[in-house]
Amino acid sequence: MSLYQLSNIVQTYGGRTVLTIDSLTLESGTITGIIGPNGSGKSTLMRMLAFLEAPKSGTLLFRDAEASITDTSLRREVTLLTQQPYLLKRTVKENVEYGLRVRGMSNITDMAATALEEVGLSPETFLNRNWFELSGGEAQRVALAARLAINPSVLLMDEPTSSLDEESTERIRNAAIRAKAERNTSLVIVSHDREWLTSVSDRTILIRNGKIESAHIS
Numbered sequence: 001m002s003l004y005q006l007s008n009i010v011q012t013y014g015g016r017t018v019l020t021i022d023s024l025t026l027e028s029g030t031i032t033g034i035i036g037p038n039g040s041g042k043s044t045l046m047r048m049l050a051f052l053e054a055p056k057s058g059t060l061l062f063r064d065a066e067a068s069i070t071d072t073s074l075r076r077e078v079t080l081l082t083q084q085p086y087l088l089k090r091t092v093k094e095n096v097e098y099g100l101r102v103r104g105m106s107n108i109t110d111m112a113a114t115a116l117e118e119v120g121l122s123p124e125t126f127l128n129r130n131w132f133e134l135s136g137g138e139a140q141r142v143a144l145a146a147r148l149a150i151n152p153s154v155l156l157m158d159e160p161t162s163s164l165d166e167e168s169t170e171r172i173r174n175a176a177i178r179a180k181a182e183r184n185t186s187l188v189i190v191s192h193d194r195e196w197l198t199s200v201s202d203r204t205i206l207i208r209n210g211k212i213e214s215a216h217i218s
């Protein structure tokens with residue numbers, strides 16, 4: 001069973017067509033990279049894969065079933081990390097535990113610590129830090145840890161490394177590969193850093209002018 005199947009997808013904003021995808025299949029347990037120029041439709045595709053917006057026309061199947069943006073159960077399975085992550089104005093611990101708490105999980109302290117370790121942040125050092133005591137790269141990694149902690153089936157990351165230094169970029173690469181291997185998470189990652197994206201992805205898709213230009217195995 002495929003994870004996503006898109007057929008004849010068209011997205012328009014104000015009557016202008018910004019994305020046209022005749023056919024695209026994404027498989028479970030893989031990392032898909034998406035690259036393309038500014039304004040080519042990458043974030044639009046990511047919002048659709050996150051079920052945050054519906055296509056104007058076409059079919060979007062998630063695990064062989066037609067997906068609807070009103071189906072809240074999908075929100076539990078699919079999570080989107082954006083370029084400017086939103087953190088609660090609280091401690092790192094509260095941020096990473098939040099999603100676990102609302103899902104009524106037990107053992108949340110251990111799960112939060114594990115997720116922080118996965119993004120290369122020491123729980124001893126970071127758990128009790130406040131949101132304003134984090135660098136941009138640390139904040140991005142805390143936001144990623146908060147998403148990993150809830151063990152999503154699908155993790156979508158839109159430009160997760162832009163404005164991050166080499167170390168944070170490498171940590172995010174490692175966390176993505178580890179999520180695939182150890183959590184069986186499927187990932188879709190948008191990045192302008194072709195070399196980094198190729199190094200993390202099983203397959204890279206090039207989008208240009210709202211169309212898939214090529215899709216190949218990295």
Ligand SMILES: Nc1ncnc2c1ncn2[C@@H]1O[C@H](COP(=O)(O)OP(=O)(O)OP(=O)(O)O)[C@@H](O)[C@H]1O
Nearest residue numbers: 013014018036037038039040041042043044045207
């Ligand atoms: N909410 C919106 N309303 C109107 N137009 C939009 C909206 N969101 C995106 N667009 C337009 O759709 C097109 C695709 O935008 P999108 O953000 O998907 O591109 P992108 O490939 O992610 O670009 P970037 O690399 O700059 O982030 C652009 O022309 C953009 O101006």
